[in-house]
Amino acid sequence: xxxxxxxxxxxxxxxxxxxxxxxxxxxxxxxxxxxxxxxxxxxxxxxxxxxxxxxxxxxxxxxxxxxxxxxxxxxxxxxxxxxxxxxxxxxxxxxxxxxxxxxxxxxxxxxxxxxxxxxxxxxxxxxxxxxxxxxxxxxxxxxxxxxxxxxxxxxxxxxxxxxxxxxxxxxxxxxxxxxxxxxxxxxxxxxxxxxxxxxxxxxxxxxxxxxxxxxxxxxxxxxxxxxxxxxxxxxxxxxxxxxxxxxxxxxxxxxxxxxx
Numbered sequence: 001x002x003x004x005x006x007x008x009x010x011x012x013x014x015x016x017x018x019x020x021x022x023x024x025x026x027x028x029x030x031x032x033x034x035x036x037x038x039x040x041x042x043x044x045x046x047x048x049x050x051x052x053x054x055x056x057x058x059x060x061x062x063x064x065x066x067x068x069x070x071x072x073x074x075x076x077x078x079x080x081x082x083x084x085x086x087x088x089x090x091x092x093x094x095x096x097x098x099x100x101x102x103x104x105x106x107x108x109x110x111x112x113x114x115x116x117x118x119x120x121x122x123x124x125x126x127x128x129x130x131x132x133x134x135x136x137x138x139x140x141x142x143x144x145x146x147x148x149x150x151x152x153x154x155x156x157x158x159x160x161x162x163x164x165x166x167x168x169x170x171x172x173x174x175x176x177x178x179x180x181x182x183x184x185x186x187x188x189x190x191x192x193x194x195x196x197x198x199x200x201x202x203x204x205x206x207x208x209x210x211x212x213x214x215x216x217x218x219x220x221x222x223x224x225x226x227x228x229x230x231x232x233x234x235x236x237x238x239x240x241x242x243x244x245x246x247x248x249x250x251x252x253x254x255x256x257x258x259x260x
Contacts, residue, residue: 003036003057004028004249007048007077008065008194010041018044020194020237021065027242034249039065042072048080052095060095061252063245067102067192067236068147071140096256098248102192103147106244107235108154114232115159115188122186122230130163130184131155134175134204135192137168145171148192169193175207179227189231204231 006025011017021039029037040051040062052060062081064073078097082088088095111133119126133155135148145168152166165181167173173181178189191204204210210229235241 001035001057001059002253003038003055003060004034005051005055005060005062006037006039006065006245007051007062007081008039008041009072010044024065024242024245028245033246042076042080048077052081052093058092058094059253059256060093061249061256062095062097063248063252064098064100065194065236065245066100067135067194068100068143068145069103070144070146071138073100074143075140094256096252098252100147101241101244101248102194102236104244104247106240106247108151108158110235110238110240111151111190111192112155112158114235114238115155115161115190118188118230118232122228124186124188124228124230126160127162128184129161129186129188130165130182131159131161132175132178132182132187132189133164133166133192134189135166135168137171139171151192166192169203169207175204178208185226185228187227187229189229191231191234193234194236 006021008018008021018041025037025039028034036055036057038046038051038054040046040048042048046054064077066073078084081095083095083097115131119129133148133152135145137145145166148166148168152164155161155164162184163182165178167175167178167181169175178187189204189208208229
């Protein structure tokens with residue numbers, strides 16, 4: 001038997017933070033590709049520390065539903081699941097931990113599509129526009145923010161943009177520095193954040209001092225009238241995310257061998 005675990009941070013206070021992962025869990029369970037499919041959370045139930053005990057499968061693949069490598073992906077998740085070197089073999093069970101879904105090779109192209117759709121919708125010229133890729137980040141791990149920075153570099157090669165900057169909610173460069181880093185008057189903000197919730201609907205507009213303007217997804221900066229700003233949908237709420245999860249899971253299952 002094979003099991004797929006979608007490991008997300010979650011929230012004990014904000015139900016919306018778990019909603020997208022739970023929806024994906026339901027879709028994958030109904031498709032029947034795996035004998036068991038479950039979400040697991042650091043700050044919700046079922047917990048990372050107990051989810052493996054709830055499974056009957058001999059082969060288990062854990063896909064971190066996270067934007068990139070960092071403190072929770074590299075430290076907290078393996079510790080709570082008692083995994084070493086992304087692997088765990090004991091008796092008749094084998095567990096493998098994949099790279100985070102945010103690091104999938106298809107992510108830059110997905111971000112580019114979302115940006116391009118907003119540019120077309122707003123009739124903004126790409127060369128006169130800049131992208132602000134907003135990650136969470138943390139100072140607790142040296143790799144935190146690395147995925148967002150790599151995607152920002154890739155985005156420059158995919159679209160003829162005026163500029164691209166990766167900024168963060170909780171590490172340098174902070175999101176408030178976006179206006180200093182970028183000179184363009186048209187900014188497309190991409191929330192590179194799993195779960196969305198308050199980070200997208202509250203934190204980003206508040207910390208950029210935005211007031212919602214006319215039209216879906218558009219906003220006007222209240223501190224700088226020369227700026228026109230659009231906030232895209234989160235890449236982690238797109239249907240293609242399911243294919244990225246399956247790519248990571250299939251590669252891990254192909255590599256996984258259950259002890260006889």
